Amino acid sequence: MRVFSVIASRIFLIECVVAAAITAGFARERGPRVEVSCPVPPSAVKLAEHQVLVYELHITNFDVAPVTLRRMEIFADAEKGKPLKSLSGDALSAAMIKIGSNMGMAGSTDASGAGSSQTIEPGRRAVVFLWIELAAEARLPESLRHRMVFAAGEPGKDAGNVAESALEDFPVPVSHEPALMLSPPFEGGVWLAGAGPGNDSDHRRSLMAIDGRVYDAQRFAIDWMKVGPNGDSHHDGTARNENFWGYGEAIHAVAEGEVTDVIDGIPENTPRVLPKPVTLDNISGNYVILRIAANRYVTFAHLQKGSIKVALHEHVARGTVIARLGNTGQATAPHLHFQVTDGNSVLESEGVPFVFAGFTDLGPGSVYELDKHSSASRTNSIPGNDEVIDLGVTKN
Numbered sequence: 001m002r003v004f005s006v007i008a009s010r011i012f013l014i015e016c017v018v019a020a021a022i023t024a025g026f027a028r029e030r031g032p033r034v035e036v037s038c039p040v041p042p043s044a045v046k047l048a049e050h051q052v053l054v055y056e057l058h059i060t061n062f063d064v065a066p067v068t069l070r071r072m073e074i075f076a077d078a079e080k081g082k083p084l085k086s087l088s089g090d091a092l093s094a095a096m097i098k099i100g101s102n103m104g105m106a107g108s109t110d111a112s113g114a115g116s117s118q119t120i121e122p123g124r125r126a127v128v129f130l131w132i133e134l135a136a137e138a139r140l141p142e143s144l145r146h147r148m149v150f151a152a153g154e155p156g157k158d159a160g161n162v163a164e165s166a167l168e169d170f171p172v173p174v175s176h177e178p179a180l181m182l183s184p185p186f187e188g189g190v191w192l193a194g195a196g197p198g199n200d201s202d203h204r205r206s207l208m209a210i211d212g213r214v215y216d217a218q219r220f221a222i223d224w225m226k227v228g229p230n231g232d233s234h235h236d237g238t239a240r241n242e243n244f245w246g247y248g249e250a251i252h253a254v255a256e257g258e259v260t261d262v263i264d265g266i267p268e269n270t271p272r273v274l275p276k277p278v279t280l281d282n283i284s285g286n287y288v289i290l291r292i293a294a295n296r297y298v299t300f301a302h303l304q305k306g307s308i309k310v311a312l313h314e315h316v317a318r319g320t321v322i323a324r325l326g327n328t329g330q331a332t333a334p335h336l337h338f339q340v341t342d343g344n345s346v347l348e349s350e351g352v353p354f355v356f357a358g359f360t361d362l363g364p365g366s367v368y369e370l371d372k373h374s375s376a377s378r379t380n381s382i383p384g385n386d387e388v389i390d391l392g393v394t395k396n
Contacts, residue, residue, distance in 0.1 A: 032167055033061070033062045033067075034060060034062060036057055036059050037057070039058065039214065040216070041174060042054055043175035044353075045197075045353030045382050046355060046381045048361070048381060048384060050134060051135070051138060052131060052197075053132040053174065054132075054353070056128065056129055057128045058125055060123075061120040062122075063122055063152075066122065067151065068118050069096070069128075069149075069150055070151050071086070071087070071092070071148070072086070072087045072128070072149075073086050073147040074145070075147070077143055083147075084132055094200070095130065096118055096126050096127065097127050098124060099124065099125045100124070131198075142174060143173050144171070145170065145171055146167075148167045149164055150165055152164075179354050179355045180292065181355055182255055182354050182355070182356060183356070184359070185336060186249060186252065186391060190226070190391075191226055191388070192225045192386065193386065194224065194335065196386060196387065203222070203339075208347050208348075215349060216350060216351055217349045218339055219350065219351030219352070220351045220352065221337065222338050224337075225246055226325075227368070230370075231368065231370040233333070238271050239270075239271065241269075244271070246334055247326070249336075250324060251300055251303070251323050252318075252321055253317065254292070256317055257315070258290070258291045258315050259289070259314045260289050260313075261287070261288070261312070262310070268326060269327045269328060271334070274330060274331075275330075278330050284302065284337070285301055285303060286302070286329070287299060287346060288322055289345075291344065298338070298339070299340075300336060300337075300338060301338075301346060302334075303326045304323065304327075308322065308323040309323060310322045340354045355380050355382050356380075356383070358378065359389045360377055360389060361388075361389055362374060366386065373388070
């Protein structure tokens with residue numbers, strides 16, 4: 001019995017040494033306890049003189065303590081050199097929102113001065129809105145790699161001793177499907193691209209959770225408001241819809257396609273007064289959806305009651321007048337809500353980019369004056385956030 005006991009002890013000792021050696025040889029850091037997902041791969045679209053890649057990363061904290069995303073670096077393909085973009089501090093905080101808390105409020109800070117939107121509490125999710133600019137002639141990457149550095153615990157407490165961990169090389173494929181070339185929805189004129197494409201645009205950050213999924217149908221959406229000869233969107237006050245230059249403007253099909261959804265009969269709003277209540281059924285007001293390619297749909301929303309001239313399943317040519325600009329649904333003034341998506345739904349679909357063949361960019365609406373504005377010719381481009389553009393006269 002004693003001999004057997006000694007032998008067994010020796011065997012046990014050998015097994016422990018081997019196990020320790022294996023552990024030492026193959027151990028690696030666990031890394032941050034987070035889940036990261038990219039719901040929709042980015043595809044490039046030209047805006048002004050750049051290509052931009054637009055997408056979101058959803059980060060969920062599976063730890064029992066808060067984690068803070070301190071830094072993010074984004075690389076093209078497998079390149080190990082200079083990142084395409086680096087985010088930290090205020091820039092990273094401005095790009096993030098925490099779901100269910102201050103939605104859409106960029107760059108908020110807590111009492112410690114740390115970026116509160118960068119800190120994700122246990123069981124909570126944050127979204128990072130990414131906008132990567134590339135030179136117009138640059139080669140489009142096949143994928144993007146992300147390096148994310150997290151810090152454990154509460155921000156501002158023992159900042160010098162907080163343990164950091166990194167998520168290395170999180171990959172996101174890049175779509176190479178080109179943006180569709182569309183005609184403008186109006187026959188010329190000067191228009192404001194309200195809440196248009198930009199990383200801090202209200203449309204850009206309008207995430208919607210419906211029927212168990214999260215969508216960003218308005219990723220590239222624009223609220224079009226006409227600018228009149230007085231350099232403003234209206235004249236003689238704002239009490240009447242008729243005082244807005246764009247009210248009743250003819251809206252044209254931006255490409256050949258089939259009408260796949262139509263809603264009419266919702267009454268016009270009084271300017272500055274929303275309908276009560278706003279629901280999923282009336283939020284878009286009167287609208288038309290036009291399928292212009294496989295998995296590509298154009299929405300024209302907030303249309304004037306009784307103005308829709310097309311019917312469900314009707315095939316229309318590019319340039320056909322389909323309705324008139326109104327003030328219906330969730331709208332406080334007459335405008336056209338315009339978006340391109342991958343599905344036949346105003347809200348339950350994903351926004352995709354588009355371009356116009358040409359227009360003149362007259363600069364930001366915030367500083368636009370009739371006799372004092374910039375002027376830049378744009379080709380094969382999407383308009384930017386709150387830019388005033390001159391469409392000239394569209395010939396279809």
